[in-house]
Structures are given as structure tokens and as C-alpha cells.
Amino acid sequence: MGRFKEKILVVDCEIDIGELLSQRLTFLGYEVILAVNGEDAISLFTEQKPDLIILEKILPKLDGYNVCRKIRENSQVPIIILTTLNKVSDKIISLDLGVDDYVIKPFSPRELESRIKSLLRRSNFFTEKLIKKKKGILQIGNLFIDQDLHTVFKDKLEIKLTKTEYSVLELLIDNAGIQLSRTIILDNVWGYTPERYIDTRIVDTHISRLRSKIEKIPRNPDLILTIRGIGYMFQRCKQ
Numbered sequence: 180m181g182r183f184k185e186k187i188l189v190v191d192c193e194i195d196i197g198e199l200l201s202q203r204l205t206f207l208g209y210e211v212i213l214a215v216n217g218e219d220a221i222s223l224f225t226e227q228k229p230d231l232i233i234l235e236k237i238l239p240k241l242d243g244y245n246v247c248r249k250i251r252e253n254s255q256v257p258i259i260i261l262t263t264l265n266k267v268s269d270k271i272i273s274l275d276l277g278v279d280d281y282v283i284k285p286f287s288p289r290e291l292e293s294r295i296k297s298l299l300r301r302s303n304f305f306t307e308k309l310i311k312k313k314k315g316i317l318q319i320g321n322l323f324i325d326q327d328l329h330t331v332f333k334d335k336l337e338i339k340l341t342k343t344e345y346s347v348l349e350l351l352i353d354n355a356g357i358q359l360s361r362t363i364i365l366d367n368v369w370g371y372t373p374e375r376y377i378d379t380r381i382v383d384t385h386i387s388r389l390r391s392k393i394e395k396i397p398r399n400p401d402l403i404l405t406i407r408g409i410g411y412m413f414q415r416c417k418q
Contacts (some may be wrong), residue, residue: 184208184210185209185210185230185231185299186209186210186211186212186227186228186229186230186231187204187209187210187211187212187229187230187231187232187233187295188212188214188220188223188224188227188229188231188232188233189201189204189211189212189213189214189232189233190213190214190215190216190217190219190220190232190233190234190235190238190243190246191213191215191233191235191238191261192215192216192235192237192238192239193235194215196235196284197213197215198213199288200233200288200291201213203288203292204292204295207292212227212229215238215239216238216239216240216241217238217239217240217241217242217243217245217246218240218241219240220232220234220238220241220246221241221246221249221250224250224254224256229256230256230257230299230302231256231257231258231259231295231298231299231302232250232256232257232258232259233259233261233291233295234246234247234258234259234260234261234278235260235261235262236260236261236262236263236273237262237263243260243261244272244273244276247260247273247276247277247278248276251276251277251341255277255341255342256302257279257280257298257299257301257302257342257343258277258278258279258280259278259279259280259281259282259291259294259295259298260273260278260280260281260282261281261282261283261284261286262281262282262283262284263283263284275384275388277341279298279341279342279343280294280298280343280369280381281381282294293370294369294370296370297369297370298370300370301342301343301346301368301370302342314326314327315327317352319352319402320402321333321334321395322393322402323335324348324352326349329342329345329349331345331348331392331393333392333393338392338393340389340392343368343369343385344385344388344389344392346368347364347368347382347385347386347389348389348393350364350367350368351403351411351412351413352413354413355412355413355414356412356413356414357412358406358409358410358411358412359409359410359411359412360409360410361379361382361383361410361411362379362410363410364382364410364411365379365381365382368382369381382410382411386403386411389403390402390403401414402414
């Protein structure tokens with residue numbers, strides 16, 4: 180069909196699943212690269228520079244967690260992790276490593292395709308905004324946020340945020356003083372509404388990661404406030 184130009188790296192030791200994903204994504208117009216183990220995934224990532232990675236957690240030679248850890252040392256490319264475990268702890272570990280989203284096996288191909296489109300749309304949006312350069316620099320206490328280059332500095336030191344973390348922060352800042360539910364955050368940042376309560380944990384984990392990076396005292400935040408029974412609200416501290 181040739182509607183997209185993005186390149187997707189699919190990493191799965193189950194050859195049948197890898198080939199099925201490759202066929203469906205190729206039909207949609209994506210360029211697909213396949214890897215069956217962690218070491219090949221790292222090599223292909225370096226050589227091919229994909230726009231998005233679909234990564235199975237359990238892999239030979241190098242598991243998905245370590246693949247993600249190595250990639251995050253140099254790149255913020257969107258990563259979706261595939262897992263057979265439906266555990267909150269498993270998802271939190273994935274998100275702590277910088278994974279943008281997760282999908283539980285067995286999964287609906289259409290659900291995965293929807294999440295791919297959402298992540299790529301957000302990633303492409305970031306690239307376009309680098310050229311437009313409209314928002315400028317925002318100072319909030321000891322934070323300096325370059326809204327054109329999507330960089331954040333705390334006490335003059337740059338803080339490394341994933342694109343998803345920055346998207347959450349930007350949404351909160353743009354709606355400062357407004358109470359945002361987890362569902363609203365999930366819909367605006369990830370592009371889908373939760374089907375189960377456990378899906379909203381992805382929001383809580385990213386909020387926790389953001390607090391650890393931008394708050395003076397993460398356990399007692401004065402920027403990203405928890406609104407009990409609702410969600411979160413960004414409160415600009417006094418200059």
C-alpha cells in the first residue's frame with residue numbers, strides 16, 4: 180500500500196509471530212526489519228536506525244530488558260515491549276527502562292497497529308516542532324524548559340527525558356492548574372483510552388519517573404501534584 184515511510188524493527192524469537200507482524204506491517208506500508216535475538220537487535224538497530232522498535236521481553240543471548248537498556252544509552256526511539264506476563268511489576272520494570280508502551284501476548288494486531296501509529300505520530304510531531312520553533316524557553320523555579328528543542332535543564336544541568344516523558348510533562352504544563360485524570364493523560368499522550376484499570380499504571384510510572392528527575396524532593400513534589408481519586412495537576416512554583 181506504501182502509505183508510510185517509517186522503518187520498524189521487530190524483535191521476537193517466535194518466528195511465526197515475527198513473520199506475521201512483518202506481513203501485516205509491510206502491507207500497511209512500513210519497512211520492516213526482523214531480529215530473533217537480542218544481539219542481532221542491537222546490531223540491526225545500529226545499522227538500520229529504525230523509527231520504532233517492537234521488542235519481545237524474553238529473547239536468547241540478550242533479553243529485552245538489556246536490549247532496551249543499551250538502546251536507551253544513545254537513543255530515544257519509541258519502543259513497544261511485548262510480554263506474556265500480565266503483572267504490574269513487569270510493566271513497571273519495562274517503563275523504568277524507558278519503554279514507551281507495552282502489549283500483552285496474545286494481542287490483537289489492530290491494537291498493536293494503533294499503538295504503533297500513535298507513537299510514530301508523536302515522534303514525527305517532535306521532529307516537525309524542531310523546525311517550527313514557536314514556543315521558546317520556559318522557566319519554572321530552577322527548571323528551564325526549551326519548548327522548541329524539547330530539552331529540560333535543572334540547575335543548569337540537562338535532564339534526559341524520553342519523548343514520552345516529555346509529552347507527559349508538556350501536557351501537564353500546558354494545562355497547569357487543571358486536574359487531569361489518568362484516562363485523559365493516557366488518551367492525549369499514548370493515543371488510546373484504557374480498557375482495564377491496570378493500563379493506567381503506565382501513567383503513574385511516568386509521573387514517578389518525571390518527579391524523580393525534575394522535583395527537588397520527589398516524595399514531596401511541589402510541581403506535579405497528585406489529585407486523590409482523579410489524577411494529577413501541574414502547579415507552577417513561585418519564581
